[in-house]
Amino acid sequence: MKTAVFYGIEDVRIEERDKPTIGADDYLVKVKAAAICGSDLRTYQHGHAKIKQPQILGHEFAGEVVAVGPNITELSVGDRVSVHPGIPCGHCYYCDRGIQNLCGSRKVIGIHYPGAFAEYIKIPKQTLILGTCVKIPKGVPYEIAALGDPTVSALNGEELIDARLGDTLLILGCGPIGMLHAMIARLKGASTIIMANRSVRRLEMAKERKLADYYFCLQTDGDLKKFVKKITNGMGPNKVVVANTSKASAKQAVEVVAKGGLVQLFAGFSKENPILDLDGNLIHYNQLTVSSSYGSTPREFQLAEKLLFEGKINGKSLITHHLPLEEINRGFELMKNGEALKVILTYES
Ligand SMILES: [Zn+2]
Ligand SMILES: [Zn+2]
Known part of the structure; x- marks a missing residue:
């Protein structure tokens, strides 16, 4: 063979x-x-x-x-x-x-x-x-x-952050995983989805697929914090998914998330240098939850496949x-x- x-x-x-x-x-x-x-x-x-x-x-x-x-x-x-x-x-x-x-x-x-x-x-x-x-x-x-595996990975993440009606979700990263997060968050009822990415091209791909309500290019659109605050009456998104492997992205997530909000580190970081530079006082005084998602469970896999079969994803x-x-x-x-x-x-x- x-x-x-x-x-x-x-x-x-x-x-x-x-x-x-x-x-x-x-x-x-x-x-x-x-x-x-x-x-x-x-x-x-x-x-x-x-x-x-x-x-x-x-x-x-x-x-x-x-x-x-x-x-x-x-x-x-x-x-x-x-x-x-x-x-x-x-x-x-x-x-x-x-x-x-x-x-x-x-x-x-x-x-x-x-x-x-x-x-x-x-x-x-x-x-x-x-x-x-x-x-x-x-x-x-x-x-x-x-596509069950990438779908279920994102599904595990979305189940853990419990995306729901009323949420403003910021997704940092516009790869297939970031896109799947957006699709599943939408299905789960998230009210506002913002996708941010470094490359304009990927952002355009997300736009063509109408995955989010707002799109932000990290290279050309200026200050992300200002942008998300404007959309959220000065608060920031209450949930942020870091769907890329950049440590700067994790740092940024902690800086832009609303008080009481949740940051999910969805991807792993380089094994040579995985130590993150996060502002501990922002986490403490803003009562943030910094969490993660890794892999998925058999129950979720069956659900992810069903969503794909039915075209809901x-x-x-x-x-x-x-x-x-x-x-x-x-x-x-x-x-x-x-x-x-x-x-x-x-x-x-
Ligand atoms: Zn995979
Ligand atoms: Zn076991």
């Missing part, structure tokens, strides 16, 4: 490999669509501490079940499925409390197991026990179902490019220079 194998920084090679053989507790999926995640790009550019090279990346995918082991009773050959990459243990302190994203034994497809940038992928039964394998209804394209609007698996390196380039939102890799037949 054809695969795209990560050998090291900026080194992904197209290789022929044997089709995976499945055991009694596995099933085999023929990948029909896979999206390149921002985290795949990060691995491509900087490597990944937990990935042992060479490894097949890719964890946002959907496909057709082509073989099932004898212990798999929940699926049949021919089923169309989308699988979440996170595979928690299902029985630890965190799993018991429904926060499986924090499970210490959690394994991830595309990190610990070979990923979906391959024509076939072997999946363990655990995904069926946990509910992280979702059947795709007729008529829903594979590429839409493949417009997955299609995030797909800007389709490329055959062989051209994956072009996909990384398109993402690197900010041209692409979601790049969908396609597979022969």
Whole structure:
């Protein structure tokens, strides 16, 4: 089978490999669509501490079940499925409390197991026990179902900040994740959404998709604090999501959020230098909550897929490019220079 194998920084090679053989507790999926995640790009550019090279990346995918082991009773050959990459243990302190994203034994497809940038992928039964394998209804394209992972990541964030009617939400970052935050916040009833970004191009993309009520370019539109205060009667947004990896953005979020407000650090920071420079007195005297969101849970994954299937989240609007698996390196380039939102890799037949 054809695969795209990560050998090291900026080194992904197209290789022929044997089709995976499945055991009694596995099933085999023929990948029909896979999206390149921002985290795949990060691995491509900087490597990944937990990935042992060479490894097949890719964890946002959907496909057709082509073989099932004898212990798999929940699926049949021919089923169309989308699988979440996170595979928690299902029985630890965190799993018991429904926060499986924090499970210490959690394994991830595309990190610990070979990923979906391959024509076939072997999946363990655990995904069926946990509910992280979702059947795709007729008529829903594979590429839409493949967006379950970015959608559910943003959904976890929006559930944690409890976006609701009356909220003014500022989203710092206009990548696919920032955009998904805007879509979900809108669904949840947020009254005013402001999106801010450094690159004008991404901001334009958000504007074209009518995702927010206000747009602000951090490079050319002047002072963000003044801008948000004007919109909010001098208060500032009561919730701010930092949907990018810039430490300056986190600092800015604390400076512009309303008193009593909440800042969510949605993305991780560079592992070499993750220490943030936040004004402790602003946090204390304004009684701010600085929080975070990481990963997602099986329950949320099922919900995210449902929102995509029903078109309540417009997955299609995030797909800007389709490329055959062989051209994956072009996909990384398109993402690197900010041209692409979601790049969908396609597979022969
Ligand atoms: Zn992802
Ligand atoms: Zn666990």
